[in-house]
Amino acid sequence: MKIWYLWVALVVFSIISLFVGVKDISPLDLFHLTPEQQQVLWVSRLPRLVSIIIAGVSMSIIGLIMQQLTRNKFVSPTTAGTMDSARFGILVAMMLFSNATTLEKILVAFLFALLGTFIFMRILDKVKFKDTIFIPLVGLMFGNIVSSITTFFAYKNDLIQNMSAWLQGDFSTVLKGRYEMLYVSIPLLIIAYLFANRFTIAGMGEEFAVNLGLNYKAVVNIGLVLVAAVSAVVILTVGTIPFLGLVVPNIVTMYQGDYLKKNLAHTALLGAVFVLFCDILGRIIIYPYEISIGLTVGVIGSAIFIFLLLRRKAYAS
Amino acid sequence: MIEVNNVTKLYNGKTVLDDVSVRIGKGKITSFIGANGAGKSTLLSLISRLIKKDGGDILIEGESVDKCKSSDLAKKISILKQSNHINVRLTIRELVSFGRFPYSQGKLKPEDWEYVDEAIRYMELEEMQHQYLDQLSGGQQQRAFIAMVIAQDTEYVLLDEPLNNLDMKHSVQIMKVLRRMVDELGKTVIIVIHDINFASVYSDDIVALKNGRVVKEGPAAEIIDSPVLKQVYGMDIQIETINDHRICIYFA
Numbered sequence: 223m224k225i226w227y228l229w230v231a232l233v234v235f236s237i238i239s240l241f242v243g244v245k246d247i248s249p250l251d252l253f254h255l256t257p258e259q260q261q262v263l264w265v266s267r268l269p270r271l272v273s274i275i276i277a278g279v280s281m282s283i284i285g286l287i288m289q290q291l292t293r294n295k296f297v298s299p300t301t302a303g304t305m306d307s308a309r310f311g312i313l314v315a316m317m318l319f320s321n322a323t324t325l326e327k328i329l330v331a332f333l334f335a336l337l338g339t340f341i342f343m344r345i346l347d348k349v350k351f352k353d354t355i356f357i358p359l360v361g362l363m364f365g366n367i368v369s370s371i372t373t374f375f376a377y378k379n380d381l382i383q384n385m386s387a388w389l390q391g392d393f394s395t396v397l398k399g400r401y402e403m404l405y406v407s408i409p410l411l412i413i414a415y416l417f418a419n420r421f422t423i424a425g426m427g428e429e430f431a432v433n434l435g436l437n438y439k440a441v442v443n444i445g446l447v448l449v450a451a452v453s454a455v456v457i458l459t460v461g462t463i464p465f466l467g468l469v470v471p472n473i474v475t476m477y478q479g480d481y482l483k484k485n486l487a488h489t490a491l492l493g494a495v496f497v498l499f500c501d502i503l504g505r506i507i508i509y510p511y512e513i514s515i516g517l518t519v520g521v522i523g524s525a526i527f528i529f530l531l532l533r534r535k536a537y538a539s
Numbered sequence: 540m541i542e543v544n545n546v547t548k549l550y551n552g553k554t555v556l557d558d559v560s561v562r563i564g565k566g567k568i569t570s571f572i573g574a575n576g577a578g579k580s581t582l583l584s585l586i587s588r589l590i591k592k593d594g595g596d597i598l599i600e601g602e603s604v605d606k607c608k609s610s611d612l613a614k615k616i617s618i619l620k621q622s623n624h625i626n627v628r629l630t631i632r633e634l635v636s637f638g639r640f641p642y643s644q645g646k647l648k649p650e651d652w653e654y655v656d657e658a659i660r661y662m663e664l665e666e667m668q669h670q671y672l673d674q675l676s677g678g679q680q681q682r683a684f685i686a687m688v689i690a691q692d693t694e695y696v697l698l699d700e701p702l703n704n705l706d707m708k709h710s711v712q713i714m715k716v717l718r719r720m721v722d723e724l725g726k727t728v729i730i731v732i733h734d735i736n737f738a739s740v741y742s743d744d745i746v747a748l749k750n751g752r753v754v755k756e757g758p759a760a761e762i763i764d765s766p767v768l769k770q771v772y773g774m775d776i777q778i779e780t781i782n783d784h785r786i787c788i789y790f791a
Contacts, residue, residue, distance in 0.1 A: 293627070422629075434613050435640070479630060480629055
């Protein structure tokens with residue numbers, strides 16, 4: 223796939239995204255907007271577009287990094303307990319500080335996401351039977367355990383309603399002043415780009431990395447910190463977008479191979495395009511109401527995931 | 540020269556290498572032979588700092604391995620382990636370019652790419668350099684990994700069972716390449732090898748190990764000798780000279 227197809231798709235979907243919604247704004251009105259239209263555009267449509275793009279890009283790239291570091295195509299923040307741990311972190315933040323600010327929540331969520339991912343990596347080290355499918359299953363089980371602990375404490379503290387907001391990704395609540403924390407993930411992605419070659423080498427295994435004089439443990443840890451930080455930021459601003467970090471990198475590596483540096487741009491663009499597409503779909507299917515992004519990406523993403531699983535044999539050989 | 544002095548290694552309290560001392564000369568192929576569990580691979584991993592030793596000292600050109608920075612060692616010594624399950628989709632060229640990592644930290648300069656091209660040419664992989672590793676046969680994969688090590692341009696090249704899973708034709712091809720690396724490029728090659736006849740025909744020196752101890756080390760002709768091999772493998776091995784090569788007959 224040529225990279226400019228993705229650029230064209232990104233631009234086209236971005237324009238569509240700006241002009242789809244309950245309040246009628248047509249591209250023709252652009253130069254003589256009423257004050258109300260202007261407000262809708264600046265306060266809702268544009269922030270929504272920006273957050274879709276950043277979230278799509280970030281989640282896809284950290285998925286790619288995770289798959290590289292664990293040497294497993296089916297590991298992603300959704301299938302390694304990272305997301306569930308981050309949610310547990312948010313709950314803990316809400317219980318500890320009764321009026322937790324977003325920053326406090328992000329910090330605690332980040333620490334929990336990091337801890338959860340480390341535990342997953344430890345389990346990965348200990349597991350003798352390293353089947354490609356077995357590993358993400360362990361991750362899903364681990365995530366579900368964390369998740370049920372979260373639910374238990376949320377019930378006890380009457381926070382279930384609050385928690386479900388973080389469960390389903392939703393861009394309709396993105397408004398000016400409420401999504402800017404997402405920008406934090408941009409510098410994190412730049413770091414990811416700078417470390418791309420090191421991640422690829424680490425993905426070849428510890429012995430391979432040590433032979434080339436790479437500090438293997440440090441590189442893996444940097445990767446996990448990036449993954450946890452981005453997950454925490456995305457989950458707190460737009461919520462969980464399941465399967466995104468799994469489906470997008472898999473499609474890219476299928477036609478591009480595993481050379482991370484070469485894949486980052488494709489993964490980033492495809493991630494943004496995919497989320498934009500799902501978001502637009504969710505907004506028009508039951509217009510004027512909308513389906514949350516967690517659901518559309520979840521349905522389309524899990525369908526692609528099953529497809530990937532089924533053609534795993536062809537892909538592996 | 541590599542000097543291994545009184546090295547000991549334990550795994551879970553069990554001694555795998557016991558007070559091993561070996562000298563490995565420059566510009567030669569040295570083979571480590573011995574039965575399974577003799578400690579050959581462990582010794583190779585210790586020399587290349589992949590694992591930590593529990594006692595003794597290893598000197599590369601007079602410098603202790605422990606005192607060297609890992610990133611500096613990567614320019615002196617390289618190691619290839621048995622890599623029979625590569626599930627990473629990289630092209631040959633991408634893989635070989637990683638050999639320049641110790642010099643470039645991932646940002647390859649034009650001269651780094653010259654090394655890469657040279658290594659690919661040396662291993663006769665030019666035509667398939669843009670193919671993915673998972674599309675190649677075992678022998679081609681092994682050549683691609685050796686090309687990477689050549690690009691890494693280290694004085695010492697260590698290989699752990701480089702002939703594993705290769706057929707006769709590819710085994711001979713790999714051994715000839717290793718011989719050429721020593722004769723033409725002046726490298727020092729150290730291999731762990733199971734096929735004793737490959738060791739006999741292609742190596743200059745042999746180190747024979749048994750139960751974590753060195754039985755004997757020396758020029759290949761001295762080790763490929765019935766009484767020595769009896770001690771190493773615990774079986775009678777008849778030795779015939781064919782075309783100036785000492786060949787072991789141990790099949791019946």
